[in-house]
Amino acid sequence: MGSGALPLILLLMSFIHASLTQERPKPVVKVTPDQRVFSGETVTLTCDIQPAGHIQWRYSWFKDGDTQYPYTTTTTAEFSFTASVSDSGEYSCRGERSDSQRSDISAAVTLTVSDSPTSTLTVTPNYPVFTGETVNLTCVIESHSNWRWRNSLTYDWRSDWTPEWRYEWYKDSVMLQTSDRYTVNRDTLTIRGATESDQGQYWCRGQRDERPKSSQSSSVSLSVKDSPTSTLTVTPDSPVFTGETVNLTCVIESHSDWRYEWFKDSVMLNMSDGYTVNRDTLTIRGATESDQGQYWCRGQRDERPQSSQDSNRINLALNVSAASSRLLVTGVVLGLWCLLIFILLLLLWRYKKSKDQQRNINQTSVPNQSGESQPENSPLQSDPDHIYDDVTEVKKRHKDQQRNINQTSVPNQSGESQPENSPLQSADPDHIYDDVTEVKKRHKG
Numbered sequence: 001m002g003s004g005a006l007p008l009i010l011l012l013m014s015f016i017h018a019s020l021t022q023e024r025p026k027p028v029v030k031v032t033p034d035q036r037v038f039s040g041e042t043v044t045l046t047c048d049i050q051p052a053g054h055i056q057w058r059y060s061w062f063k064d065g066d067t068q069y070p071y072t073t074t075t076t077a078e079f080s081f082t083a084s085v086s087d088s089g090e091y092s093c094r095g096e097r098s099d100s101q102r103s104d105i106s107a108a109v110t111l112t113v114s115d116s117p118t119s120t121l122t123v124t125p126n127y128p129v130f131t132g133e134t135v136n137l138t139c140v141i142e143s144h145s146n147w148r149w150r151n152s153l154t155y156d157w158r159s160d161w162t163p164e165w166r167y168e169w170y171k172d173s174v175m176l177q178t179s180d181r182y183t184v185n186r187d188t189l190t191i192r193g194a195t196e197s198d199q200g201q202y203w204c205r206g207q208r209d210e211r212p213k214s215s216q217s218s219s220v221s222l223s224v225k226d227s228p229t230s231t232l233t234v235t236p237d238s239p240v241f242t243g244e245t246v247n248l249t250c251v252i253e254s255h256s257d258w259r260y261e262w263f264k265d266s267v268m269l270n271m272s273d274g275y276t277v278n279r280d281t282l283t284i285r286g287a288t289e290s291d292q293g294q295y296w297c298r299g300q301r302d303e304r305p306q307s308s309q310d311s312n313r314i315n316l317a318l319n320v321s322a323a324s325s326r327l328l329v330t331g332v333v334l335g336l337w338c339l340l341i342f343i344l345l346l347l348l349w350r351y352k353k354s355k356d357q358q359r360n361i362n363q364t365s366v367p368n369q370s371g372e373s374q375p376e377n378s379p380l381q382s383d384p385d386h387i388y389d390d391v392t393e394v395k396k397r398h399k400d401q402q403r404n405i406n407q408t409s410v411p412n413q414s415g416e417s418q419p420e421n422s423p424l425q426s427a428d429p430d431h432i433y434d435d436v437t438e439v440k441k442r443h444k445g
Contacts, residue, residue, distance in 0.1 A: 027106035047093035057095035119217035139204035165206035230311035246284040250297035258299035
């Protein structure tokens with residue numbers, strides 16, 4: 001056996017040493033979707049052993065450098081779980097074959113699990129919300145601008161870009177749709193003219209194309225309370241008569257410092273000579289038919305609640321007052337009496353004027369001594385008393401003339417004869433006849 005067997009022994013020992021000192025494969029841990037994930041996301045760790053070939057491996061997973069006790073074992077190269085903040089740490093793996101051959105332990109990979117972006121739902125105005133108010137619900141999602149984001153197409157890391165959120169709104173777990181009363185402007189939902197039907201549990205959620213893809217807020221309870229009630233009263237009680245002073249009083253059940261608005265037939269009233277306001281009272285002075293209509297009031301103020309409910313409607317109807325009726329009747333009666341008195345006075349005046357004219361005629365009339373008949377319809381024939389009065393007046397005038405002559409005449413020695421052409425001679429029948437004839441001519445004329 002000598003020197004020839006020794007080289008063969010040395011060759012065999014070198015093959016055995018080479019076999020014993022052959023390098024074991026080194027696994028690589030891969031993480032999807034990323035080494036930085038958010039709680040709630042699904043994380044997949046992959047233990048990649050090259051060359052894989054057709055070898056069946058059993059995989060042991062280690063966390064935070066504890067290689068003595070595996071964190072878990074799997075029969076596949078992938079290990080998936082739903083991430084939580086407590087899952088953050090350093091992960092490594094090792095493969096073991098059925099013939100007890102093992103791979104090396106991979107290098108550790110750090111997994112960071114953060115809370116999902118926090119969504120906070122805020123409501124303005126603060127509780128309580130009153131009916132008729134405008135309510136804004138704002139969904140505030142925590143910013144992650146200080147994070148590095150990896151573009152899903154190029155896998156380049158960036159820190160200067162944050163994808164936009166799309167907001168979803170829910171009430172009692174039902175997604176809200178926009179309408180005339182529900183409008184959305186980016187992160188704000190606006191409810192206009194809140195009513196009791198708007199009460200409920202509200203929450204919001206953000207969605208976007210990049211990670212984190214979702215964020216959901218906690219719910220907020222919205223309670224809607226009736227605005228203060230307004231009550232409109234009117235004095236005096238119905239019926240209201242024309243000319244009266246009417247007071248409309250607006251009573252608001254709670255709060256203070258109200259400014260009152262007044263409406264007639266849905267048109268706000270402007271203060272004028274006919275309308276005056278003293279705090280909560282509208283006064284209508286000297287009511288007329290134009291003041292008839294439907295009245296109501298409302299309160300406004302600077303603090304919440306800023307507006308009261310609209311008051312009840314009051315129909316103001318005016319009647320013609322009894323006093324006005326009596327005054328109208330009295331005016332008509334007085335007018336008729338005045339007209340009657342005027343007519344009577346006019347008739348009396350015409351009668352007196354007629355009498356005066358007749359008296360003047362009688363004063364210038366004398367009787368007809370010859371007894372001749374007067375012309376038909378002659379004033380001398382119309383009334384014997386008038387003729388008598390005229391003749392008497394003529395005789396009286398003759399006597400007055402004679403008296404004047406006697407007072408101015410000087411008697412002669414015998415005292416018997418009068419001066420020639422003495423006026424005493426004019427009292428003879430011929431003179432009287434001439435005077436009467438003259439009166440008759442005047443009447444005819």
